[in-house]
Amino acid sequence: MSHSYLIDIDRLRVDIQELGAIGYDAQTKGINRIGFSKADYEGRLWLMDRFRQEGLSPYMDGACNVICRYGDEDAPAVMIGSHLDSVPDGGLFDGALGVLSGLEVLRIIKNSGIALKHPIEIVAFSEEEGRFGGMFGVQSLCGLIDPAWISSVQDADGIFLKDEMEALGLDPMVALNAYRSPESIEAYLELHIEQGPVLEEMKRTIGIVEGITGVFDWSVRLTGEANHSGTTPMDQRRDAFLGLCNFGHAFPQLIADHGSQISRLTIGKVELKPGFAHVVPGEVQFSFSGRDLSENVMRDLANASRELLSCIAREKNLMFEYEEKSWLSPKHCDAGIVTMLANEAENLGHEPVLMPSGAGHDAQFMTELTKAGMIFVPSVGGISHSPKEWTNWNDIEKGANVLLAGAIALAAK
Ligand SMILES: [Zn+2]
Known part of the structure; x- marks a missing residue:
């Protein structure tokens, strides 16, 4: 039975701490392994060395993903x-x-001599966090990048990806060879910290991700008329800011009428014009984004938002324009894997929470290529992308054991 196998948390802790020393900044106490930096590359070489210590033969594919396979040469891999x-x-x-955790799972499976029908492959993807747009490694593996993009993409400082790759001795165009056919992969599993407060608030340890929420991004403009703030009577103003206020104020109602419990609406960036303390703002340009796990709910929210903005504009004598900047559909984890992971978590004595992921992950691209599943463990205070990010070792151990059980359920004979 799968749940008779357990990971070694002390060994996993040492790995996490040793990798965490690479790119560590003693001043900020943060980790700086930005994609394609020297520290990031050093971390990849360290990982390859760890695999070699297990007698395995890791390699780096053309996109700088580190991959290590254990088991049959030809069968599709978990x-x-x-x-x-x-x-x-x-x-x-x-x-x-x-x-x-993948490395630790691999050690347990190998050292326990568990017979496999599918080989296990551990993959450390490159540039997920967004220096060059993010998800570079996984998109390369899924065959979603092209040569024109590789040669033209730059980071915020104007540094080209191709130059950074060449500085590391890599040929950027070889990233195209990182592509893997769907037939070569049986399933994909990812254990990740939640990066939000839900599990901690519910006092649960294991989240099973049902999918990664979709997101739409709009740029909205409300245009009225700039005028003197002392002489223009309140009832004669065409105040663009008040239009924005009414819209933001309506978010709870919009979600109650058209959304779900996991819907999110956000105005993250606002520009008022002319932007002077004593002038009625004649124009406001703002970002508006909506998220949900259901594409239909996203559509409903988008339609209702458009109608509401038109209505507010009429009422306040403003002109309303908007542009849809992007529409990313929700990605769903494989229903069979969600059920299997939830069962394995229960077998290990947990009460798993089925939940969406509001953050993007490598798994969202893997859902397109294969059956994918994700496990979450709690983030203390819901904090991430910060030196204060923390997850208790106890919870790490429990999450890694669910990952191990899931890997055995998918790969063992
Ligand atoms: Zn992440």
């Missing part, structure tokens, strides 16, 4: 992974947890 890069001043667990 992949386990996450990313090794970090945000600037990131935490100890984001990404690293999924990769190093």
